[in-house]
Amino acid sequence: MSAFGSDKKRVLLQGNEAIVEGAIAAGCRFFAGYPITPASEISERMSRRLPQLDGTFIQMEDEIAGMGAVIGASLAGVKSMTATSGPGFSLMQENLGFACMAEVPCVVVNVMRGGPSTGLPTNPSQGDVMQARWGTHGDHPVIVLAVSTVLDCFQITVEAFNMSEKYRVPVVILSDEIVAHTREVVTLPSVGEFEAYNRVSPKMPPEWYIPYADNSMGVPPMAAFGEGYHHHVTGLMHDVRGFPTQRPDEIEALVGRLFRKITQGFHEIQKVETFMMDDAEVAVIAYGSVSRSARRAVLDARRQGLKAGLLKLITLFPFPRHSVEEALQKCRVALVPEMNMGQISREVKRVNQTVSIVKKYNRVDGQLITPQEIYQQLIKI
Amino acid sequence: MPQEVAEIVRKYLRHDKKFPHIWCAGCGNGIVLGSLIRAIDLSGVEKDNIVLVSGIGCSGRITVYVDLNTLHVTHGRALSFATGIKLAKDSLKVIVVMGDGDATAIGGNHFIHAARRNMDLTAIIINNQIYGMTGGQYSPTTPYDSKTTTSPYGHIENTFSISELAIAAGASFVARGTVYHTQLLDDAIRLAILKKGFSVVEILSNCHTHYGKLNGMETPVAAMRWFRDHVAVVGKEGALPPGRSAETDEKIRIGVLKNVEKPVYSEEYQKVRDHAKNSLSS
Numbered sequence: 001m002s003a004f005g006s007d008k009k010r011v012l013l014q015g016n017e018a019i020v021e022g023a024i025a026a027g028c029r030f031f032a033g034y035p036i037t038p039a040s041e042i043s044e045r046m047s048r049r050l051p052q053l054d055g056t057f058i059q060m061e062d063e064i065a066g067m068g069a070v071i072g073a074s075l076a077g078v079k080s081m082t083a084t085s086g087p088g089f090s091l092m093q094e095n096l097g098f099a100c101m102a103e104v105p106c107v108v109v110n111v112m113r114g115g116p117s118t119g120l121p122t123n124p125s126q127g128d129v130m131q132a133r134w135g136t137h138g139d140h141p142v143i144v145l146a147v148s149t150v151l152d153c154f155q156i157t158v159e160a161f162n163m164s165e166k167y168r169v170p171v172v173i174l175s176d177e178i179v180a181h182t183r184e185v186v187t188l189p190s191v192g193e194f195e196a197y198n199r200v201s202p203k204m205p206p207e208w209y210i211p212y213a214d215n216s217m218g219v220p221p222m223a224a225f226g227e228g229y230h231h232h233v234t235g236l237m238h239d240v241r242g243f244p245t246q247r248p249d250e251i252e253a254l255v256g257r258l259f260r261k262i263t264q265g266f267h268e269i270q271k272v273e274t275f276m277m278d279d280a281e282v283a284v285i286a287y288g289s290v291s292r293s294a295r296r297a298v299l300d301a302r303r304q305g306l307k308a309g310l311l312k313l314i315t316l317f318p319f320p321r322h323s324v325e326e327a328l329q330k331c332r333v334a335l336v337p338e339m340n341m342g343q344i345s346r347e348v349k350r351v352n353q354t355v356s357i358v359k360k361y362n363r364v365d366g367q368l369i370t371p372q373e374i375y376q377q378l379i380k381i
Numbered sequence: 382m383p384q385e386v387a388e389i390v391r392k393y394l395r396h397d398k399k400f401p402h403i404w405c406a407g408c409g410n411g412i413v414l415g416s417l418i419r420a421i422d423l424s425g426v427e428k429d430n431i432v433l434v435s436g437i438g439c440s441g442r443i444t445v446y447v448d449l450n451t452l453h454v455t456h457g458r459a460l461s462f463a464t465g466i467k468l469a470k471d472s473l474k475v476i477v478v479m480g481d482g483d484a485t486a487i488g489g490n491h492f493i494h495a496a497r498r499n500m501d502l503t504a505i506i507i508n509n510q511i512y513g514m515t516g517g518q519y520s521p522t523t524p525y526d527s528k529t530t531t532s533p534y535g536h537i538e539n540t541f542s543i544s545e546l547a548i549a550a551g552a553s554f555v556a557r558g559t560v561y562h563t564q565l566l567d568d569a570i571r572l573a574i575l576k577k578g579f580s581v582v583e584i585l586s587n588c589h590t591h592y593g594k595l596n597g598m599e600t601p602v603a604a605m606r607w608f609r610d611h612v613a614v615v616g617k618e619g620a621l622p623p624g625r626s627a628e629t630d631e632k633i634r635i636g637v638l639k640n641v642e643k644p645v646y647s648e649e650y651q652k653v654r655d656h657a658k659n660s661l662s663s
């Protein structure tokens with residue numbers, strides 16, 4: 001068994017390495033990708049760890065192929081993932097859409113760096129938030145989670161696999177260069193302390209299997225290739241049997257179900273953490289490495305008598321509107337610091353409906369937003 | 382319909398669900414479909430253990446019609462998906478069907494790398510020298526000077542030879558056939574399926590609807606005549622048979638062009654796994 005995840009163990013890890021250990025603990029046994037800073041350590045550790053566990057690592061010719069191979073492996077019944085940064089994430093979008101459409105569980109890690117284009121390869125950014133939500137074309141459901149600590153990298157990766165298996169959707173994990181390369185001593189949870197969820201397989205005989213039939217969860221059981229079901233999987237709009245269709249009623253039913261399965265699971269998917277929010281009058285809403293700076297800034301502000309609190313978003317999409325609404329109703333001002341021009345602050349404003357004042361604070365110069373900066377913003381309020 | 386043909390049709394086609402097909406009457410894709418199911422049947426590989434993967438194009442629709450594990454993916458990426466399937470479950474026989482544009486334009490990079498790695502996959506490329514599905518635009522195999530909907534003044538680019546590309550990129554097995562020479566085609570596909578390693582069958586096919594219409598071969602029959610008159614069948618491993626002449630040398634060679642033994646990727650990777658596990662226990 002693996003050295004990590006099997007026993008409670010204090011280990012020194014960087015964020016990228018903890019993602020690998022989280023994936024393995026969740027049951028991931030296939031990785032295909034293409035090297036890119038600041039995500040390369042994920043590939044490197046996967047290439048060492050997966051063959052030890054009878055899994056497979058392959059470095060493909062580009063990220064398009066990486067994403068394709070990941071979907072192929074998942075269709076053959078193996079939990080699989082890839083990892084990249086902005087430029088590679090752009091290349092993955094078409095096949096990511098295929099995974100949404102054909103409902104193939106898989107996990108994609110995007111360790112964000114400055115963009116657009118080749119941008120700032122070795123500096124942090126949060127510029128890909130909206131791309132993670134809307135990067136592939138067409139209306140589609142997707143789950144996006146953000147990590148901010150090394151422990152998060154482990155736990156949220158497990159969570160990402162569980163959600164992808166449960167809802168049959170690709171799950172995107174957004175990390176950033178700071179989270180990826182920060183080393184921390186963490187106590188990883190041992191097996192038994194977390195659940196590793198596996199997709200539901202069909203139990204019925206092949207002649208009764210209807211691969212995309214609706215059910216109460218909106219998530220049909222998934223057969224793997226080679227289990228005798230010889231079904232069809234396509235990126236075209238399909239009927240319940242999986243075959244291409246242009247019938248409006250069948251298309252509407254499919255797209256409706258793809259969205260419904262996520263809406264129905266919303267309460268389980270929505271993940272946030274609160275810090276000193278109980279009596280807060282001013283809320284900082286943050287995610288990723290910025291939320292760590294924000295936590296410190298909240299403490300400093302409290303010392304100055306300002307009742308500040310932190311709402312840390314883990315789930316970015318579907319947007320955790322209930323938690324955000326609650327914070328907005330409670331506080332007179334919400335500050336949203338981000339390493340982009342204001343991608344999540346827009347979402348906050350969208351759900352705010354003038355209940356509260358939403359202020360944004362942005363940096364796009366490749367530098368982390370420091371606790372002092374957030375503190376300065378807070379005391380100005 | 383002879384008894385055995387009827388049986389094969391019943392066994393391999395989703396006959397009750399998915400017909401009529403979308404292809405034009407007389408399209409070479411149908412001949413390839415027939416050849417493919419005969420080859421699969423003769424290969425003896427269990428239906429449940431075969432995954433048929435296709436890309437996008439008229440050729441890509443083939444997966445809908447065949448009662449196997451079937452996967453119809455994005456344009457040009459079929460070999461990437463197939464690579465993932467094969468590495469995740471080595472017991473599966475993975476056959477990939479692509480068009481010439483699918484395999485060598487948008488998917489060209491995946492094609493040469495799958496060959497270079499010697500992935501244990503069977504790649505069947507239906508080369509109709511044009512983009513059929515999108516209405517007859519030129520592809521990497523469109524002949525010089527021919528007319529297409531995007532080369533109305535005559536095509537000025539050089540062509541890929543798909544088979545030579547596969548040979549140079551490192552495929553274990555490469556054969557070329559045509560939709561006129563069906564017996565040869567059945568054999569070539571069967572050998573490719575049974576071959577361990579990356580095996581390619583390039584099939585010269587007709588798109589009379591687009592290519593033929595603009596280049597003086599309006600009917601499938603005209604295309605068949607052309608295939609009949611412009612090929613030379615090679616002997617073992619690509620050599621032209623004895624008695625070759627200047628005339629045969631001019632022709633397109635069909636038959637098995639390359640057949641070599643070399644380590645396949647999944648076997649090599651098993652060594653990596655063994656090595657990794659040893660290093661863990663020591």
Ligand SMILES: Cc1ncc(C[n+]2csc(CCOP(=O)(O)OP(=O)(O)O)c2C)c(N)n1
Binds near residue numbers: 456514520
């Ligand atoms: C990314 C992307 N670009 C373009 C298309 C449009 N498209 C569909 S099929 C096709 C070409 C098909 O030609 P070929 O691969 O030769 O197959 P054929 O239709 O001739 O069988 C194109 C360009 C697409 N589906 N996806």
Ligand code: SF4
Binds near residue numbers: 407409513
């Ligand atoms: S357009 Fe061409 S390739 Fe497509 S089905 Fe018709 S003849 Fe065949």
